[in-house]
Amino acid sequence: MLDICNLHASVDGKPILRGLDLHVGTGEVHAIMGPNGSGKSTLAQVLAGRDSFTVEDGSVSWDGVDLLAMPTEERARAGLFLAFQYPVEIPGVSNAYFLKAAVNAVRRHRGEPEYDAMDFLKRVKAEMKAVGMSEEFLYRSVNEGFSGGEKKRNEVLQMALLEPRLAILDETDSGLDIDALRTVADGVNRLRSPERSMIVITHYQRLLDYIVPDQVHVLSRGRIARSGGRELAQELEARGYGWIEDLQGAQAARGAAS
Amino acid sequence: MSTLEHWLQRYNAGRDTLPGAGVPWLDALREEAIMRFADEGWPSNRLENWRHTSLTLLEERSFAAAAAPLTAAAVVQGLRRDDDGAAGGHWLVFVDGRHAPALSDIGALPAGAQIRALADVLATRPEWVEGHFGTADDGASPAALNAALAADGAFVRLARGVTLEAPLHLVFIGGVREDASLVRNLVIAEANAEATIVEHYVGAEPAAAGSAASAGALSNAVTRIAAGHDARITHLKLQEEGRNTVHLAAIDAVQARGSVFASHSLSFGAQLARNDIATRFEGEGCEALLNGLFHVDGRRHVDHHTRIDHAQPRGTSREFYRGVLDGAGRGVFAGRILVAPGAVRTDAMQRADNLLLSAQAEADARPELEIYADDVKCAHGATVGQIDEDSLFYLRTRGLDETHARNLLTYAFAAEVLARIGLAPLKRRAQAAIRARLPGGELMEAL
Numbered sequence: 001m002l003d004i005c006n007l008h009a010s011v012d013g014k015p016i017l018r019g020l021d022l023h024v025g026t027g028e029v030h031a032i033m034g035p036n037g038s039g040k041s042t043l044a045q046v047l048a049g050r051d052s053f054t055v056e057d058g059s060v061s062w063d064g065v066d067l068l069a070m071p072t073e074e075r076a077r078a079g080l081f082l083a084f085q086y087p088v089e090i091p092g093v094s095n096a097y098f099l100k101a102a103v104n105a106v107r108r109h110r111g112e113p114e115y116d117a118m119d120f121l122k123r124v125k126a127e128m129k130a131v132g133m134s135e136e137f138l139y140r141s142v143n144e145g146f147s148g149g150e151k152k153r154n155e156v157l158q159m160a161l162l163e164p165r166l167a168i169l170d171e172t173d174s175g176l177d178i179d180a181l182r183t184v185a186d187g188v189n190r191l192r193s194p195e196r197s198m199i200v201i202t203h204y205q206r207l208l209d210y211i212v213p214d215q216v217h218v219l220s221r222g223r224i225a226r227s228g229g230r231e232l233a234q235e236l237e238a239r240g241y242g243w244i245e246d247l248q249g250a251q252a253a254r255g256a257a258s
Numbered sequence: 259m260s261t262l263e264h265w266l267q268r269y270n271a272g273r274d275t276l277p278g279a280g281v282p283w284l285d286a287l288r289e290e291a292i293m294r295f296a297d298e299g300w301p302s303n304r305l306e307n308w309r310h311t312s313l314t315l316l317e318e319r320s321f322a323a324a325a326a327p328l329t330a331a332a333v334v335q336g337l338r339r340d341d342d343g344a345a346g347g348h349w350l351v352f353v354d355g356r357h358a359p360a361l362s363d364i365g366a367l368p369a370g371a372q373i374r375a376l377a378d379v380l381a382t383r384p385e386w387v388e389g390h391f392g393t394a395d396d397g398a399s400p401a402a403l404n405a406a407l408a409a410d411g412a413f414v415r416l417a418r419g420v421t422l423e424a425p426l427h428l429v430f431i432g433g434v435r436e437d438a439s440l441v442r443n444l445v446i447a448e449a450n451a452e453a454t455i456v457e458h459y460v461g462a463e464p465a466a467a468g469s470a471a472s473a474g475a476l477s478n479a480v481t482r483i484a485a486g487h488d489a490r491i492t493h494l495k496l497q498e499e500g501r502n503t504v505h506l507a508a509i510d511a512v513q514a515r516g517s518v519f520a521s522h523s524l525s526f527g528a529q530l531a532r533n534d535i536a537t538r539f540e541g542e543g544c545e546a547l548l549n550g551l552f553h554v555d556g557r558r559h560v561d562h563h564t565r566i567d568h569a570q571p572r573g574t575s576r577e578f579y580r581g582v583l584d585g586a587g588r589g590v591f592a593g594r595i596l597v598a599p600g601a602v603r604t605d606a607m608q609r610a611d612n613l614l615l616s617a618q619a620e621a622d623a624r625p626e627l628e629i630y631a632d633d634v635k636c637a638h639g640a641t642v643g644q645i646d647e648d649s650l651f652y653l654r655t656r657g658l659d660e661t662h663a664r665n666l667l668t669y670a671f672a673a674e675v676l677a678r679i680g681l682a683p684l685k686r687r688a689q690a691a692i693r694a695r696l697p698g699g700e701l702m703e704a705l
C-alpha cells in the first residue's frame with residue numbers, strides 16, 4: 001500500500017535521503033533501524049509532509065495516490081499518523097482542545113459525525129487509561145512540561161484516537177523505562193490490524209521484543225542498506241551498525257570501480 | 259483642529275465651570291498644568307520616551323463625535339450581561355468623560371468604602387482629594403493636559419481593612435456627543451484594603467473605514483492608585499475604543515510596605531494608544547505584577563511604557579507583555595526597572611514577546627534596567643517572532659488545516675497573558691474580547 005521509490009530529499013541543499021526504496025503492504029509492520037543521523041526522522045517527516053525538507057527526486061505512492069502532492073493535514077485526515085521523536089510543546093493550547101480538534105478533523109473527513117464534548121471525553125478518558133495517562137493531562141497545555149515518557153504516551157494516545165491507516169512511530173521507545181516501553185508497545189499492538197500498516201523506527205532492537213515486525217530494514221546514509229526478518233534486528237544488536245556501513249562503503253567502492 | 263490653541267481656548271472657556279473651580283490649590287494646579295502643556299505641546303519623537311510614538315499628528319487632526327454614536331445604555335447593558343458577577347458588581351459609568359448617574363449602579367458597599375464621581379467630590383469635598391490629585395509635573399504633557407481639563411472620573415476610597423468583594427467596573431464611553439473625554443481616577447486604598455478595579459474604555463467605530471484619517475475622538479485618562487501597607491489592588495484595563503480614537507493614558511501607583519499591585523493592561527482598540535504604567539515601592543516587601551496584551555492591525559499603533567521603581571528593599575516585580583501584530587500595525591514596549599541604592603534583595607523579572615502575523619507589522623521591545631543596589635535579582639528578555647513552524651507542522655500532522663493551526667497558535671500566545679487574570683469572569687471577558695479580534699477566534703471558545 002505504501003511504495004517509496006528512489007526517494008531523494010535534502011535540507012538546505014544538503015542531501016539526506018539518497019535513493020530510498022521501501023514497500024510496506026497493508027497490515028504489515030516494518031521496523032526501520034539505523035545509526036543516528038542516517039535519515040530515519042527525515043524519512044518520517046518527509047512522509048508526513050514537512051516542507052523544510054526538499055524532495056529532489058523519487059515518488060511515494062499510498063494506495064495509488066501521490067502522497068507527496070498532498071498537504072500535511074490532508075495526509076493526516078486520510079489516515080497517516082506520525083508519532084514524533086520530539087513531540088512539540090504548545091503552551092496555551094490545552095491537550096483536550098487539541099485532541100478534540102484533531103479527532104474531529106479526521107472524523108469530518110471520513111464523513112463520521114463529530115464528537116460532542118461528552119462523547120469525546122468518554123472516548124479520550126478510556127484511551128488515556130489504556131496508555132496509563134491520568135486525566136490531569138487533558139487540562140494541561142499540549143506536551144508542555146511533560147516528561148519524555150509522558151510525551152511519548154501522549155503520542156500513542158493520539159494515535160489511538162485518530163485510528164490511522166498508516167502509523168509511523170519515530171523512536172517512540174527512546175528514553176522510556178521498561179514499564180513505559182511495555183505500555184507503549186501494548187498501545188501499538190492493540191492497534192495492529194489487517195487494515196493498518198506501521199513503520200516503527202527504532203534505534204534499539206529492544207522494542208522489537210514487544211512489537212514483532214514483519215520486516216526489518218537498516219537505514220544507512222540515506223538508503224535502505226539491508227532488509228530482512230526479525231533476525232536482522234538481533235544481528236544488529238550483536239554486531240552494531242558499523243558492519244552495515246562498512247558493507248555500504250565496500251559496495252560504493254565496487255560501484256565506482258566497475 | 260487639535261492645535262495647542264484649541265486646547266488652550268477650551269481651558270479658558272471652561273476653567274470657571276470645572277468641578278472644584280475656585281478651590282485655590284486646584285485652580286493653581288490646573289493653571290500650572292495647562293501652562294506646561296502649552297509650553298511642551300504634544301510629545302514628539304525628539305523625546306527619548308516618545309521615540310517611537312510621536313503625537314505631533316494630533317496637531318493636524320480634528321476630532322469629532324462618532325458619526326454613528328453608540329447608545330451608551332446599550333453598551334453598559336452589553337458589558338453587564340457579559341459579566342457573570344454583574345448582580346453584585348459596582349458600576350460607575352462615564353459618557354464622554356462625564357459621570358452618567360442613570361447608567362451607573364454602585365450597588366451595596368461595605369462600610370468604609372466610597373465610590374463616587376470625582377466631579378462630585380471636587381465640588382463638595384475637595385479636601386478629600388488634595389494630595390491625591392497629582393501634580394502638573396507628573397508624566398508627559400498629555401498627563402498635564404489631563405490635570406488641567408479632566409472634569410470627572412472615579413473617586414474610590416477604601417478605609418483600613420475594607421475589602422470590595424465584587425469588582426468595581428468603571429466604564430468610559432467616548433465619542434458619543436463630544437470629541438474628547440478626559441478622565442482622572444483616584445484610588446486610595448488604606449492599609450489592608452483589597453479591591454479589583456476594572457476600567458473599560460469603549461467607543462464607536464468610524465462610520466466608514468475610508469473616513470479614518472480625518473476625525474475621531476481623543477481619550478485621555480489618568481488613574482492614580484495609592485496602595486496602603488499590605489493593601490491588595492488588582493487593576494484591569496480593557497481598552498476597546500474605536501479605530502479612530504487616540505487613547506493617551508497613564509496609570510500611576512505608589513505602594514506602601516507589603517502591598518500587592520497587579521495591573522493587567524489589555525489594549526485592543528484605538529488608532530493609537532499610549533499607556534504609561536508605573537509603580538513605586540515606597541515600603542519594604544512590595545509586590546507588583548505588570549501584565550499586558552495588545553493587538554494591532556491595519557495601521558494601528560500601541561505603545562506601553564512601564565516603570566517599576568524598586569525604591570525599597572525586598573520588592574518583587576513580575577512583568578509580562580505580549581503583542582500580536584497584524585497588517586501594518588506597530589507595537590512598542592519599553593520597560594524600565596529602577597533599583598535604588600539600598601533596595602537589596604530586589605527580585606525583578608521582565609519579559610516582552612511579540613508575535614508578528616504579517617511582514618509589514620513591526621514591534622520594538624526594549625528593557626531599561628538601572629540597578630544601583632547589590633544583592634538583587636534582575637532578569638529580562640524580549641522577543642519578536644513569527645508563528646513557530648514546528649508547532650504549526652505538529653498541529654497540521656493532526657489534521658488541523660493551516661489556517662486553523664495558525665489561528666490557534668496566535669490565540670494561545672495571547673491567552674497565556676490572560677491566564678494571569680485571577681477572577682474567572684474577568685478572564686473570560688478578556689478572552690472573548692481578544693477572540694473577537696483575532697482571525698478564527700470564534701473557533702477557540704473551547705480552549
Ligand SMILES: Nc1ncnc2c1ncn2[C@@H]1O[C@H](COP(=O)(O)OP(=O)(O)O)[C@@H](O)[C@H]1O
Pocket residue numbers: 011012016034035036037038039040041042043052
Ligand atoms: N533541519 C535540518 N537542518 C539541517 N540538517 C538536518 C536537519 N534535519 C536533519 N538534518 C541532518 O540530516 C541527517 C539525518 O538526520 P535525521 O533524519 O534526524 O537522522 P536520524 O533520525 O536517523 O537520527 C543528520 O545529519 C542531521 O544532522
Ligand SMILES: [Mg+2]
Pocket residue numbers: 040041042085170171
Ligand atoms: Mg531521529
